[in-house]
Amino acid sequence: MTAQLVFAYPGDLSTRTGGYGYDRRMIAGLETLGWDVELLALGDGFPDAGSVVKQNAERLLSALPDGTLLMIDGLAFGILDDWATREAGRLRIVALVHHPLALETGLDADRQSVLRESERRALVHVRHIVVTSQATAQTLVSGFAIRADDITVALPGTDPAPVSACDGDPPHIVSIGSLIPRKAHDVLVDSLKLIEGLPWKATIAGSRDMDPSTARALERQIAALGLHDRILLAGDCDDTRALLATADIFALASRYEGYGMVFAEALSQGVPVIACRAGAIPDVLPSDAGILVAVDDSAGFAEALEKMITDKAFHAEMAAAARRAGERLPGWDDTARTISEALEAIA
Structure with a gap:
């Protein structure tokens, strides 16, 4: 039977950032491995989404049937702590954490505190967490009291590309x-x-x-x-x-x-x-x-x-x-296999 996953994401999945690029390649890699990935757009503005956008995102997520295997990009999940508290018992929630929200540059101390606490509360309710680096895994263990066994590190892949001659004049x-x-x-x-x-x-x-x-x-x-x-x-x-x-x-x-x-x-x-x-x-x-x-x-x-x-x-x-x-860098097929194995192990 085809493995099924709902992937919920904030904003525009085509946005040219490393985080969205990772999401796109992960989805493609999982589909290549036989996963049926259903995409669920949660709206714009996360993690600073307004109340209307946030409520609509929670409504969409709550409409998923019991037992759904659901991965949520951390840019949105970190502020969905109240929703996660309500729904974790019936959904198999996996968080994809690119980096903790409170570590974004330019936040004042109060905003950092709010984001750190909401993300900590949200992560309590997941079945598993996927992160993109060992450094982020260590941050979650030391700063969010997450067990290392509950985290999978899936490094981003790298595609082959032309090697630079490194002989520019001027450099x-x-x-x-x-x-x-x-x-x-x-x-x-x-x-x-x-x-x-x-x-x-x-x-x-x-x-x-x-x-x-x-x-x-x-x-x-x-x-x-x-x-x-x-x-x-x-x-x-x-x-x-x-x-x-x-x-x-x-x-x-x-x-x-x-x-x-x-x-x-x-x-x-x-x-x-x-x-x-x-x-x-x-x-x-x-x-x-x-x-x-x-x-x-x-x-x-x-x-x-x-x-x-x-x-x-x-x-x-x-x-x-x-x-x-x-x-020595991994390819995107390595990334997809790592995530696939972690998802398959979730009860």
């Missing part, structure tokens, strides 16, 4: 990530100003729509620093793998990542990485394939960029190590 610095505070593109821009005298060009690709105020602030920052002719804000990118194939350095100063799929993609294309010691990034990036600096350390980020640009032998060693690391 091409690429950054990929939505223009939101957590991605810290402002730190990258400040660091690029500090190495203005070196040869380089930079492309920052990512949606402007998720946080328009942050996008506008980044545009003003680039203009004020006189870097508008050297930094391209490319907006949404149809083919990030093609963009990475042109990169000599991948640089993203994220303040937190639940995994960081784009870091893995850069490695798979032989592009050395400069990033921050935040979330799961140190787990993704081997020490010989990139440089990690402290969060919000523009000077340290600039020093790392300078080293990568000026020391050609060092850059070549890092690029070779990135290619080796990329060859």
